[in-house]
Amino acid sequence: MTMRLSSVRKTFGSHAALDDVSLEIDTGDFFVVLGPSGCGKSTLLRAIAGLEPIDSGDIHLAGTQVAGKGLHQPPEARNVGVVFQSYALWPHMSVRQNVAFPLETAKRAGTYVTARTNNCLETVELTPFADRKPADLSGGQRQRVALARCLAQGAKTVLMDEPLANLDPHLRSAMEAELAEFHKKSGSTTLFITHDQREAMALADKVALMWDGKVLQADTPEGLYDRPVNERVAGFIGRSTILSGEILAVRGERALVSLAGHAVEIPCPQDTEIGMARIIVRPEHVRTTGEDRDLETVVDRVTYRGGFWEANVRLDGQEQAVLVNIPHKAAAGDSLAISIDGGWVLPA
Incomplete structure (x- = not known):
């Protein structure tokens, strides 16, 4: 285990920026912390880096405790590298000098500094730009x-x-x-x-979703998307509709759910019980063709998404409009028959 945080808490006045945060990050993982602005993401990073002391809990890096009761190792003792949103490059130094700076500060031998710097520049494909100043480079460079x-x-x-927050949208994908x-x-x-869920899904081995200083769920991108633990996670990740339904029967990890008077089989957690429940349905779970089209809806609004239209349709007895991808344009007020062949029963 490279990184372990146990019950970490950090407050600023009466505000808990980190509220009992516990995480485990395996060696070699690309781990993404995702959430809206002000949820505590950057405070968490600063606490791990040693830039922000914690109030309680403990932090271990590579098996060594670096923060806890009566302990706060300084940043230089933690052997972590930090890449800030602003890049924090020395404007008067060349690319080569910027890369070599931490090695020279550590008083490494000159031959080692030269070889290591050249190797790192080659790794990120910047050797041709080694003598340029940061002002002469693009944001990606x-x-x-x-x-x-x-x-x-x-x-x-x-x-x-x-x-990637300061980069143009077209450059973000390349980066x-x-x-x-x-x-x-x-x-x-x-x-x-990051606050960008698309970045999180594209890069991560695991994602932790933070909200108001707490980690709501830490899982693989697929787990976070397909099996959210509550409505807040379900609403933040991807496009979705939360429906009310009655669970009629449970067979292993699938539940028979009554929606608008029709029975639909939907994946569910193992401990799901019979009774009322909340169901997350995403556009890919809704179809407008097939022999079992049995849910009659009325179109509220249609949005063109490039290559297809997304319709918001009203289902009897539901507060939220159901999102469905349709291959043709429709108009508000049109009738649309749909079937639901997937989704997820949210844990009670």
Whole structure:
């Protein structure tokens, strides 16, 4: 286990930025902490890096306790590399000098510094730009300088605080691929902070969703999307509809649910009980063709999504409109017959 946090708490006045946070991150994982602004993501990263002392709980890195009751190891003793949103590059230094700086500060031999710097620049494909200043680079290239600097100092744990937030949308996708390649080449354990769920799903081995200082769920991207633990997680991840239904029977990990008077079989947790429940349904779980089209709905609104239309349709007895992808344009007020062949019964 590279990183373990147990019941970590950090307050600012009466506000709990971290409220009993516990996480375990395996060696070599690309672990993403996802959540809205102000949920505690950056405070969590700063606490792990040693930039912010914690009030209670403990933090272990590579099997060594670095924070806890009466203990606060400084950042330089934790062997972690941090990539900030602003990149934090020295503007008067060249790319090569920026990458070499942590090695020179550690008073490593000159030949080692040169060889290590060249190797790191090659890893992030910046060798042709080694003598340029940060002001002469694009945003993506500056990001790679910051990554190379982390790699140069030999940190096996890399912390990234929304590193793509300042990039143009078209550059973000390219940088996602570069970050994944950097992670693969470096073999580092990476903790990545973001508010962008698309980034989280694209990059992560595991994702922790934070809200109001708490970790609501930590799981694989697929687990977070397919099996959310509550309505807040279900509503934040992806596009979804939360429906009310009555569970008529449970067979293993599937439940027979009554929706608008029709029985639908939907995956469920093992401890699901008969009775009223909340059901998450995503657009891919809803079809408009097939012999079992048995739920009559009325179209509320249609939005073009590029190659298909997304319809919001009203189902009897439900507060939320159901999202369904349709291959043709429809108009508000149209009738639309749908069937639901998937989803998830939210835990009680």
